[in-house]
Amino acid sequence: xxxxxxxxxxxxxxxxxxxxxxxxxxxxxxxxxxxxxxxxxxxxxxxxxxxxxxxxxxxxxxxxxxxxxxxxxxxxxxxxxxxxxxxxxxxxxxxxxxxxxxxxxxxxxxxxxxxxxxxxxxxxxxxxxxxxxxxxxxxxxxxxxxxxxxxxxxxxxxxxxxxxxxxxxxxxxxxxxxxxxxxxxxxxxxxxxxxxxxxxxxxxxxxxxxxxxxxxxxxxxxxxxxxxxxxxxxxxxxxxxxxxxxxxxxxx
Numbered sequence: 001x002x003x004x005x006x007x008x009x010x011x012x013x014x015x016x017x018x019x020x021x022x023x024x025x026x027x028x029x030x031x032x033x034x035x036x037x038x039x040x041x042x043x044x045x046x047x048x049x050x051x052x053x054x055x056x057x058x059x060x061x062x063x064x065x066x067x068x069x070x071x072x073x074x075x076x077x078x079x080x081x082x083x084x085x086x087x088x089x090x091x092x093x094x095x096x097x098x099x100x101x102x103x104x105x106x107x108x109x110x111x112x113x114x115x116x117x118x119x120x121x122x123x124x125x126x127x128x129x130x131x132x133x134x135x136x137x138x139x140x141x142x143x144x145x146x147x148x149x150x151x152x153x154x155x156x157x158x159x160x161x162x163x164x165x166x167x168x169x170x171x172x173x174x175x176x177x178x179x180x181x182x183x184x185x186x187x188x189x190x191x192x193x194x195x196x197x198x199x200x201x202x203x204x205x206x207x208x209x210x211x212x213x214x215x216x217x218x219x220x221x222x223x224x225x226x227x228x229x230x231x232x233x234x235x236x237x238x239x240x241x242x243x244x245x246x247x248x249x250x251x252x
Contacts, residue, residue, distance in 0.1 A: 006228075007226065007227045007228060008227075010227045010228065010229060010230060011227040011245070013180070013181070013184065013230065014201075014227065014230060014239070014241050014246070015246060016176055016179050016180050017180065017184060017188060017200075017201045017239060017241075018201050018241050018246045019176050020173060020176045020177060020180065020188065020201070021188075021199065021200060021201035021202075023169050023172050023173045023176060024173060024192065024198060025198065025199070026169050027166060027169045027170065027173065028197070028198045030162045030165065030166050030169075033158055033162065034155065034158050034159075034162075037151055037154060037155040037158070038155065040151055041148065041151050041152055041155055044144060044147060044148040044151065045148065047144060048141065048144050048145060048148060051137060051140065051141045051144065052141065054137055055134065055137055055138060055141060058130060058133060058134040058137060059134065061130050062127060062130050062131055062134060065123050065124075065126060065127035065130065066127070068119075068123045069120050069123050069124060069127070072116040072117070072119050072120035072123065073116075073120065075112065075116040076113050076116045076117065076120075079109040079110075079112045079113045079116070080109075080113065082105070082109045083106055083109050083110065083113075086102050086105050086106050086109070087106065089102055090102050090103075184230075187200075188200045188201070188239075191237060191238060191239070194237075195211070195236075195238075197211075199211045199238060200238055200239060201238065201239045201241060202233075202238050202239070202240065202241070203240070203241050203242065203243035203246070204216050204221055204224060204240055204241075204242065204243070205243070207221065209233040209235065209236060209238065209240060210238075210240075211233060211236050211238040212233060212235050212236035212238070214233065214234075214235040214236070216233070216240065220240075224240050224241065224242050225242045225245065227242075227245070
């Protein structure tokens with residue numbers, strides 16, 4: 001009787017682990033269905049945020065160039081006004097010294113105009129280059145936003161379709177976890193995170209481990225079926241179970 005009781009206890013532990021794996025695998029399937037979309041959406045949002053900041057800086061740069069061009073234009077107008085003033089004063093000069101001084105001022109203002117015009121042209125060229133960069137960035141930003149909308153819509157459809165089922169499965173997983181000893185849960189979670197497919201508990205299929213597909217010796221298979229102890233694959237460390245007994249129930 002004690003022997004049967006021990007086997008029954010081991011079976012119940014294995015059954016709980018098997019049930020948890022079944023539920024976790026179904027949750028994993030939903031995650032696979034979502035694929036890389038959540039990560040892609042997050043990455044796109046970060047990229048768009050960065051591009052929006054770049055657009056903002058580029059717009060500020062264009063605005064700064066406009067201010068510089070306006071400043072150069074103001075300098076030109078000031079110099080032109082002074083030229084008119086000095087030319088008018090030339091008509092009433094009283095001596096050569098005044099004439100030379102006014103002539104010198106006229107030449108200086110003409111040079112100021114030439115310099116401001118040169119700086120204005122250079123600034124305008126820089127502005128055009130920045131505007132081209134701004135346009136290219138805005139076009140790229142627009143495309144990224146369009147791509148984000150498509151991916152978000154796709155993800156929302158999947159979430160809408162699977163949310164209820166995923167919530168139900170997670171609730172079921174939590175319920176099963178409460179029936180399993182902490183030490184087994186720790187081992188289970190550790191194994192699951194080791195493998196991409198998230199399989200920690202697997203059946204023996206065609207004399208092989210259902211996780212790594214390495215052969216399981218006949219004697220080990222016999223022990224698995226008898227539920228004398230919790231057996232792990234000597235190659236991958238996954239917990240091995242007999243699928244038939246897990247699905248049909250314990251048989252003493």
